[in-house]
Amino acid sequence: NAGVTQTPKFQVLKTGQSMTLQCAQDMNHNSMYWYRQDPGMGLRLIYYSASEGTTDKGEVPNGYNVSRLNKREFSLRLESAAPSQTSVYFCASWGYTEAFFGQGTRLTVV
Amino acid sequence: AQSVTQLGSHVSVSEGALVLLRCNYSSSVPPYLFWYVQYPNQGLQLLLKYTTGATLVKGINGFEAEFKKSETSFHLTKPSAHMSDAAEYFCAVTLDTGRRALTFGSGTRLQVQP
Numbered sequence: 001n002a003g004v005t006q007t008p009k010f011q012v013l014k015t016g017q018s019m020t021l022q023c024a025q026d027m028n029h030n031s032m033y034w035y036r037q038d039p040g041m042g043l044r045l046i047y048y049s050a051s052e053g054t055t056d057k058g059e060v061p062n063g064y065n066v067s068r069l070n071k072r073e074f075s076l077r078l079e080s081a082a083p084s085q086t087s088v089y090f091c092a093s094w095g096y097t098e099a100f101f102g103q104g105t106r107l108t109v110v
Numbered sequence: 111a112q113s114v115t116q117l118g119s120h121v122s123v124s125e126g127a128l129v130l131l132r133c134n135y136s137s138s139v140p141p142y143l144f145w146y147v148q149y150p151n152q153g154l155q156l157l158l159k160y161t162t163g164a165t166l167v168k169g170i171n172g173f174e175a176e177f178k179k180s181e182t183s184f185h186l187t188k189p190s191a192h193m194s195d196a197a198e199y200f201c202a203v204t205l206d207t208g209r210r211a212l213t214f215g216s217g218t219r220l221q222v223q224p
Contacts, residue, residue: 033211040119042200042214043154050209058211090154094210097142097161103153 002026006091006102013081013109021076021105023091031094032074033058034066036087037104043090049074081109112137112203116215124223129173129188131218133201136182143184144202144212145175154200160184161206171195196222 004025013019025032030051035043045058049068063085065077078085086109091102117132135141145157158169165177175186184201201215 031210035212035214040216042114042216043202043212044214045211048209048211056209092212098144098156098159099204099210099212101154 004091004093004100004102006089006105008105009103010106011108013078013107015082015109017081018077018079019081020078021089021091021107022073023075023102024073025091025093025100026072027093027095027100028071029093029095029100030071032068033092033094033099034064034074034076035090035092036060037090038087046076046089081107083109085109112141112205112213114201114203114213114215116199116201116218118218119216120219120221122221122223123191125193126190129186129191129195129220131186131199131201131220133175133184133186133215134182135184135201135203137203137205139205139207140179141203142206143175143177144204145169145173145184145186146200146202147171148198148200148217150197157186157199191220191222193222193224196220 007022032049034046037043047066049055089105092099113136115134143160146154158167160177168174173188198219202212
């Protein structure tokens with residue numbers, strides 16, 4: 001089983017550029033999440049999706065959009081990247097009693 | 111809303127010494143509690159979890175944690191530290207209802223001295 005797969009693993013963007021982070025899970029989970037990790041702050045929820053076609057804001061949604069294309073895929077889009085969005089991004093899905101995380105995308109905005 | 115406080119952003123122990131990483135939570139209803147470990151430039155690995163039942167939970171790599179409702183705590187322990195335990199550890203909480211999104215503590219970096 002692949003679990004939760006994120007692409008790309010690394011990305012460098014210039015300020016103002018756009019990009020989409022991809023996430024897919026093969027565990028037939030309904031709920032999926034995007035988190036960002038910053039030093040000294042743990043992981044913070046950006047967006048959440050309870051099922052295909054539904055999304056909801058988390059703690060730090062500004063500057064991001066998401067799309068739940070189908071049950072498997074949940075993408076995160078940065079329309080106009082800013083240096084403050086330099087971070088490590090994790091996608092996750094919720095199983096019966098725990099979350100399953102992808103390996104992360106390290107994004108640097110210069 | 112739930113929250114998590116990890117006391118001590120950095121903890122240093124000698125190899126062979128007891129490891130104690132502290133986690134306190136706040137939640138209006140019984141929570142699910144988790145400890146994750148993150149090695150440098152790696153993703154998150156689940157160490158252990160408490161959902162219901164026995165309050166002393168054993169995890170991987172010799173770690174364990176005890177859910178104490180009266181103290182709203184879920185401290186992580188290991189009797190004898192190994193060099194390979196050096197990593198960052200995160201405590202997290204969620205509810206068994208609603209969005210089930212995890213709320214994380216700010217993390218504790220464990221250093222193990224030879």
